[in-house]
Amino acid sequence: MRRGPNDCNENQIPDECDIQVAFGGFCEGTTYPPCDTDYDGNGVPDHCETCGDFVGMATTYPYDGPDGTVDVYDYWYIHEGIGYCDPHSKYLEHILADMDGDGCITFVDYQNWIMCYRMANGKDFVVPKAKLLPKVKPTLWVASVASRGRFRDRLITGRRPRQT
Ligand SMILES: [Ca+2]
Ligand SMILES: [Ca+2]
Ligand SMILES: [Ca+2]
Numbered sequence: 001m002r003r004g005p006n007d008c009n010e011n012q013i014p015d016e017c018d019i020q021v022a023f024g025g026f027c028e029g030t031t032y033p034p035c036d037t038d039y040d041g042n043g044v045p046d047h048c049e050t051c052g053d054f055v056g057m058a059t060t061y062p063y064d065g066p067d068g069t070v071d072v073y074d075y076w077y078i079h080e081g082i083g084y085c086d087p088h089s090k091y092l093e094h095i096l097a098d099m100d101g102d103g104c105i106t107f108v109d110y111q112n113w114i115m116c117y118r119m120a121n122g123k124d125f126v127v128p129k130a131k132l133l134p135k136v137k138p139t140l141w142v143a144s145v146a147s148r149g150r151f152r153d154r155l156i157t158g159r160r161p162r163q164t
Helices: 072-081 089-093 107-121 130-136 138-157
Strands: none
Touching: 072 089, 072 107
């Protein structure tokens, strides 16, 4: 969402002065607020840009709407749709993940999402391992759903998922 031509967050400070020196701006600092990041290098402070937020906490169709955060649930969303093209139902269910609008959900879209995650969270996305289980062995499906539930519980309680 852009507001003024050069003051997207309407704080009476030009955007380039909101952006950290490390990202090509003039803000002498490394934390937000006040010094914002600009991971995609477009000269717009990242907190003025919202992308990569597809769902809240739903992990299957029908999805809930964007919840204002770019997190692991949005990852599951794009993950479910990757490899599908218009008019496949999987594509249509995950159409928000077609970030470059080329009619397919591809690795390019995933890379775009990774950038959005960085912009929203100020750090790189770490791919969770829980959902990789079904690909290893279909019989592990039940176990993977259970572990996904645990993963979600941990997110809800704010505890860090255990790194394996
Ligand atoms: Ca930017
Ligand atoms: Ca979200
Ligand atoms: Ca695409």
